[in-house]
Amino acid sequence: MTTTDALTVRRNELVRGLLDILPADAVLHLAEALRPYECDGLSAYRRLPMAVALPSSVEQVRAIMRLCHRLRIPVVPRGAGTGLSGGALPLSDGLLLSLAKLKSILNLDPVARTARVQPGVRNLAISQAALPHGLYYAPDPSSQIACSIGGNVAENSGGVHCLKYGLTVHNLLRLEVVTAEGELLSLGSDAPDAPGYDLMALMTGSEGLLGIVVEATVRLLPLPERAQVLLAAFDDVARAAAAVGEIIAAGIIPAGLEMMDKLAIQAAEAFVHAGYPVAAEAILLCELDGTNDEVSEHVMQVRQLLLRCGATEVRTARDEAERQRFWAGRKSAFPAVGRLSPDYYCMDGTIPRRRLPEVLTRIRELSVEYGLAVANVFHAGDGNLHPLILYDANRPGELERTEQFGARILQACVDAGGTITGEHGVGMEKIDAMCGQFAAPELAQFHAVKAAFDPDGLLNPGKAVPTLHRCAEFGAMHVHHNELKFPDLPRF
Template structure:
């Protein structure tokens, strides 16, 4: 468990009389659809951010939209917080339960309602796994582009909630760029369809607002998304560099040439070694960094681009360039990158995965600072990096059984995120804020902005019942956190009384 309390006093202000709520919910939910006993609730106490644990008050496992609607109406009337959960793979505590709240588990909403190959549209329930969509589309020569690394397990509802990215979003966009419409229930239990199968819909872009809203604005009960035709050709190149900075320059050069690769990933020396020890992908363990570049398109396009990319890599001092000769080799080049997290799991008892995004030109400076920050806390950091779009995933290695190491890892993580903001980036590129990065939000946003976020939240959920305490910090939280972070001599949130 983290050293600090997960929820603040203002986040747990709810006064819930649980017995009448149980009685009401039992009428709405199917048998075994309401988990009251502690052992059953324990199974839901954490998500992908396993260091944070919290037992929910109740767990509801509805099977129909009407049942979700009933649960929401009931909770709205009784003032019970609701936290929605899909597969529970959030890396930021997005679906961590609320101690006074109901955990709304949508695992049973796992049906693909329709694959319309002709129109390249899929309609799915929110609990459908990301990869299952691509698998269902594959017989039609189609796929769903966003591919977060947890795609084998993570659900599409959660992808909307977090605006999930992945390796291929450099060229094909994030979840928000690939979803056409969502059916949403408001906290009051009212159903509406946001977006449409058309390319635009009248009114404000509420569809964009739902993406990355971390379950704070509504409950997504159906998702309509666009599918893409499989690329005719793919090619993967892997280049080694003797220093990370050269690799960073090569990335900029490829883009300056007018090429947007389907994927452009970098790993540092420590990550290469860990991955190679784990999957034996034939990675160049002598390199300080490797760059993996995937190109896709028609044969002619890919051939043109491959030539240009090879030239860029050579011009920027690549010590070795390998071009995959067949599908097996392409898979092998990717294997180490895709297994980077579990590979790191083998070399360290615990690791803490961060998710900042930075302007690419700051890469060399940021990596240097990360290693300095880690060193001051006697920890090591391994870096994998969505190089094309500047999204860093530093993995901070620690041993949770050693006193003080988790706290040190959290301190390193926090410092890294603040570094990302300092160089013009953001505290989260694709994992979401959840509870994990909520303090660092105070560094990225000023009071007026945080107030605006809260006002947007209130527009959807007046009583603040959906996922309380997540994503947007209260000003009191910022005041407390801000004591440590005086920026340019200015006290953040000066309007607040300091106690």
């Protein structure tokens, strides 16, 4: 029997089993129906799964996992499919499990300040539901209109308010998780903590490798009385970076602190007309929130401080409309840069903030070396850098050059004491870069953790943590050519 035949037999077996659990319209297996699931937000990697299952209850999820466990079929969970690292890239011999139909807000308790939601609920929908109570859900990844809370848990998503309000892991109380065997487990609790090991820490950001999140209880915060944004222009990136350190040294923790470089400023301005100073080398957006008095006090302090740090111009948003406009430029930076070039590749390294000038210099050198332009968008408060490499996938070899360039940026982040991913996850995309960040014993420990949850390796296998074998091959390349490559990733 050929491999294709064997795959067909397995597919038929899987689909038959799924049809015992789900209605026919919740089981997809024809090529055209599978197409929308071939990739997530990282569209450079595409693959069709064997089938897609769309359960609408926790019991169905459990039955599907029991079926796949019995048939030894790997399962790739998928939320809204907005991930940027290929974490939901299907496996050609696996099931794609979409949690999109589990989209109810089960309970919102304004006194306890919690919301119990199904995994397919959109991030922003939680804040919208909490609004009448003067509450909101703090983590706000830029995809918050579309991304779902289940995916946020899988990626430990951040956003522009992380420095002050934390990541997903800081805003979760409890998770209901279906294991690889189909068991339902409750992690965390409605109390401030839970007995035993802190599995919430482990599950959050585990990229679908440890369990399927079927319910999350999140913490809600009171909406701040007031938020105010300052925009500062600088004629030098290093001065802008220094100003960030000064704000924090003054004892002020801004709700948001974002930096954009010249190319990003110009792209955003051309796109949304935010009123950005296009001649500036860098701008800082600093949002201060809190009580009315507190914000007034901090706005004065930060304004003076920015001018002292060499800002050529400091503007305070006059009203809510202008505040929204200042943010619109930043929030649309990715698509704005996308208009400058047929394709762009978004990186996601984190560095200690003080190393920013040297890392940016390094990125500029590499930009010249590879002949590819880069726009930089930076969550300056928490050190999370998003260089956007501009390229044209239709030019032969340019995607490969872009990926090499990207890998060297990530290595520069690691060398500066940072990490290869601040918030987008490893997924499929940075699987080889993991070899540069972790040594074999750490990777072996990760695999041991995985085996404790999923002994048969059926949950999203091949993502997030590279095998030692893969790194050994990759490491050898690293030594011989002194450059990073993605040798065995599928190219489309």
